[in-house]
Amino acid sequence: MKVLLVGGGGREHAIAESVARSNNNPELFAAMSKKNPGIARLCKEFLLIKETDPEVVDFAIKNKIELAIIGPETPLAAGISDRLWVAGIPVVGPRRMAAQIEFDKAWARDFMRRNAISGCPGFKVFRKGEDGTDEFIDELGDVVIKPAGLTGGKGVRVMGDHFGIEGAKSYAKEVLKNDDLVVEERLIGEEFTVQAFVDGKNLAFAPCVQDHKRAYDGDKGPNTGGMGSYTDSKDILPFMRESDYADAKKIMASTVQAIKKETGVLYQGILYGQFMATAKGISVIEFNSRFGDPEAMNVLPILETDFLDVCSAIVNGALDKIRVRFKKQATVCKYAVPVGYPDDPSKDSIVEIGAMKEAILFYSSVYEKDNKIYTTGSRAFGVLGIANTIKEAEIKAQSGILALKGALYSRRDIGTEELIRKRIQHMKELRAH
Secondary structure, eight states: OEEEEEOOSHHHHHHHHHHHTOSSOOEEEEEESSOOHHHHTTOSEEEEOOTTOTHHHHHHHHTTOSEEEEOSHHHHHTTHHHHHHHTTOOEESOOHHHHHHHHOHHHHHHHHHHTTOTTOOSEEEEOTTOOOHHHHHHHHSSEEEEESSOOTTOSOEEBTTTBOHHHHHHHHHHHHTTSOEEEEEOOOSEEEEEEEEEESSOEEEOOOBEEOOEEETTTEEEEOSOSEEEEOSSSSOTTOOHHHHHHHHHHHHHHHHHHHHHHSOOOEEEEEEEEEEETTEEEEEEEESSOOTTHHHHHGGGBOSOHHHHHHHHHTTOGGGSOOOBOSOEEEEEEEEETTTTTSOOOSOEEEEOOOTTOEEEEOSEEEETTEEEEOSSOOEEEEEEESSHHHHHHHHHHHHHTEESSEEOOSOTTOHHHHHHHHHHHHHHHHO
């Protein structure tokens, strides 16, 4: 099977490894904006191109691609999925109309309200240049400010974490100069993510993941694209109830149905639901129209079902015909990032990669020159540990992190017993009140 992968980050390296493990004799081709050494080594051929460029489709046609997989959100927002389908190439990655669920946060919240999808917090949408944010922020009292467009996980700001009420008002006005805006109530609880394969009607769910957006240990510092994540050896995380997972699955299923009803387009690809477990149940923070990065690195390596069989079922509307299974193992993924990331990252510094032992290495934003690996200023490597317990998986991941030598930083606390105990205690206290 000739497969095209669009994208060149750590998430896409995890996808490429899953394609390479398939029994469907895959020939992998990639279109990526920069050469990811991990992906390049698995490819028959790759094209260095902006991932939103329509020439990606010409490359697919030329190489007689039978299946395309789109990793990041920007090509979905640019309609690359639609263009590939028009060219007769099936795509794992929703068409543009369906991908609005991620790239237009204002549309997504209004869509949830129109379709009575549960878990929607109090919110109001403001259009570019519009007034009235001060009054609504005062009314809610404790808010999150969300630019409507794509911000790479770094545009959303939260009262209490990033600023007080006056800072929230100033940031809202700043965003409205260039973009639409969503002001919504701040949710108190613990975040978790559920990712699902979707064929338009049926959903096959992966285990829950918890990502860590803050740059530094103890959930301090600025927001990032994600510093690391973990799963448990069962579907839910230690601080969750089974009902949290069941409710999240129901919300995602009703979202897929409502997208078809409202847009006339089948949602085919990956749906990522980010949720907050609160004292009152779960709420939806946001939806993404692709795998998370790093969350893809947690779930794809423990997928027991042949990945390309799952992809074929997605594009053929046949997910109900196969059983999608994951190994009952825990995972911990830690990102190694350039020192100073995200505000003032060091760039173009050499990294030496030692023996990973039992850890798995995913290349992210790095480049190769004269057989040496250099950082770019964005997240450099994802390092994954897989074991029977979170504790053992964390030890493996940390051992892999220590094998990377260079001007790099990573969070030490992700997946540690101390941090997970803190999460459990937090939810206990919330539910008790």
